[in-house]
Amino acid sequence: MKLFKISLLLIITCSLTGCFEDNDDNAVTANVINDFVWKGMNAVYLYKEEILDLADDRFASDGDYADYLNSFETPESLFETLIFDRQNVDRFSVIIPNYIEFQQSQAGTSRSNGLEFNFYFEPGSSTEVFGIIRLVLNNSVADDLGLQRGQIFNAVNGTPLTEDNLGSLLNQDSYTLNFATYNDNGTEPIEDDTIVSSEESVALTKAVYTENPVHQTEIIPLDGENVGYLVYNGFNRNFNNELNDAFAQFEANNVQHLVLDLRYNPGGSVNTAVLLGSMITGQFTGDIYSKLVYNEGLQDFNTDFEFVSSFDGTAINSLNLSKVYILTTGRSASASELVINSLSSYIDVVQIGTFTTGKTQASITVYDSPDLSSEDINPVHTYAMQPLVANSINVNDNAVPPNGLAPEITLNESARNFGTLGDVNEPLLAAALLDIQGLGRFAQNTQPDFTPIKTDINIKPLEETMYINNDAFLKRLELK
Numbered sequence: 001m002k003l004f005k006i007s008l009l010l011i012i013t014c015s016l017t018g019c020f021e022d023n024d025d026n027a028v029t030a031n032v033i034n035d036f037v038w039k040g041m042n043a044v045y046l047y048k049e050e051i052l053d054l055a056d057d058r059f060a061s062d063g064d065y066a067d068y069l070n071s072f073e074t075p076e077s078l079f080e081t082l083i084f085d086r087q088n089v090d091r092f093s094v095i096i097p098n099y100i101e102f103q104q105s106q107a108g109t110s111r112s113n114g115l116e117f118n119f120y121f122e123p124g125s126s127t128e129v130f131g132i133i134r135l136v137l138n139n140s141v142a143d144d145l146g147l148q149r150g151q152i153f154n155a156v157n158g159t160p161l162t163e164d165n166l167g168s169l170l171n172q173d174s175y176t177l178n179f180a181t182y183n184d185n186g187t188e189p190i191e192d193d194t195i196v197s198s199e200e201s202v203a204l205t206k207a208v209y210t211e212n213p214v215h216q217t218e219i220i221p222l223d224g225e226n227v228g229y230l231v232y233n234g235f236n237r238n239f240n241n242e243l244n245d246a247f248a249q250f251e252a253n254n255v256q257h258l259v260l261d262l263r264y265n266p267g268g269s270v271n272t273a274v275l276l277g278s279m280i281t282g283q284f285t286g287d288i289y290s291k292l293v294y295n296e297g298l299q300d301f302n303t304d305f306e307f308v309s310s311f312d313g314t315a316i317n318s319l320n321l322s323k324v325y326i327l328t329t330g331r332s333a334s335a336s337e338l339v340i341n342s343l344s345s346y347i348d349v350v351q352i353g354t355f356t357t358g359k360t361q362a363s364i365t366v367y368d369s370p371d372l373s374s375e376d377i378n379p380v381h382t383y384a385m386q387p388l389v390a391n392s393i394n395v396n397d398n399a400v401p402p403n404g405l406a407p408e409i410t411l412n413e414s415a416r417n418f419g420t421l422g423d424v425n426e427p428l429l430a431a432a433l434l435d436i437q438g439l440g441r442f443a444q445n446t447q448p449d450f451t452p453i454k455t456d457i458n459i460k461p462l463e464e465t466m467y468i469n470n471d472a473f474l475k476r477l478e479l480k
Helices: 030-044 062-070 075-081 099-106 166-170 237-252 270-280 296-301 335-343 427-437 470-474
Strands: 019-021 027-029 094-096 109-112 115-121 129-136 152-156 174-183 194-205 207-210 214-222 225-232 255-261 288-294 303-306 323-328 348-353 361-363 384-386 388-394
Touching: 030 062, 030 075, 030 384, 075 094, 099 109, 099 384, 152 194, 214 237, 214 255, 214 427, 225 237, 225 427, 237 255, 237 270, 255 427, 270 288, 270 303, 270 335, 288 296, 288 335, 323 335, 323 427, 335 348, 335 388, 348 427
Parallel strands: 225 255, 255 323, 323 348
Antiparallel strands: 019 027, 094 384, 109 207, 115 129, 129 152, 152 174, 174 194, 214 225, 288 303, 288 388, 361 388
């Protein structure tokens, strides 16, 4: 593909354009980074044809281009003008101020105390909030302190939680959780329920942490057969061997049924999603699993991903299943949705829980380098971008709907009964086991329940992102 050629070396001084500080505290001329933003988006953006300012013939001269770049005070402001329908279509492209931290996050490493939360308004209140620990990551600070899923808290550092202070209180590196209990007053309706503060608390300090997304595996005996249960929290290609080992355990225990728990899995590597689908099945090697479709100028890059039998010289442990149960919530996104969407063309996928996020697009990381790859990156700044570049569809050309994938068995996680992951009485797992036994569908509580408050707290690395090997892709571009 031809990238619009801008010959002007953008070295306009700070007095003309204004300077700002990047993450390395070096003064950088704003339009140098703006030049990178425009060229990167022009080269690969999925919705390029919808953005007039990204047209190859948008500028009549180098001067027009320079004036355009200089009209934006920050790279972020330029980037947002290049996004197509931010509210409805492209909710996911991001600009990255510090790609070094981003690369660490992409590898699964970040500062964390190992806790993930759900937040709800207290009964009868539209301001007071209580939190529930939904997940304790293995071998983390919180795990070492013995914290458990389902514990309730209503204050941090002695300050009662509200919707407005959640971020400031819980995004700190160190804080104290003040615990509480849930009192249903012996009645089913929630209107008279209360959150009762207790004297218990725990002090937490975040530390550098790398999460193994293979969070939990269980073998559950059921009516003379074995059910495999896997809690999988992120498609991180650095842990492909650990994922394969989990399926080796299932294979060794003659697992006839699988419950795949993706309720807190926000996505990740497309290639790892292919591996997971191949581990669940095994009988479709060589068949098309999923497809990626690029913008009009990059149709030659459209890619078919096939079911595989090995990776990096390692044989895949496959279960050859014709049916799988997948647990979902609104946090299940991107590569999680790809797995459900792709497998459903081949085997029976019973989705249990609530609608998924509704993200069907894949992205790459774009750097300020001659070919936009991670080689020879401009040392002057640390900006990068993660734009959407392709739509993911299954073998039948079906994409994930924007409102997410609908469950076959609708079941909300209840704030009043979170349950323990892997316990046969945990509601979502129990629903799967009942269906496996042919004993009917799990009875959903018909009483009103709490709706989680959406926050940016404990956002996972690459939250709601599905990414491909960007250097392999970018090196095929002819950037001129």
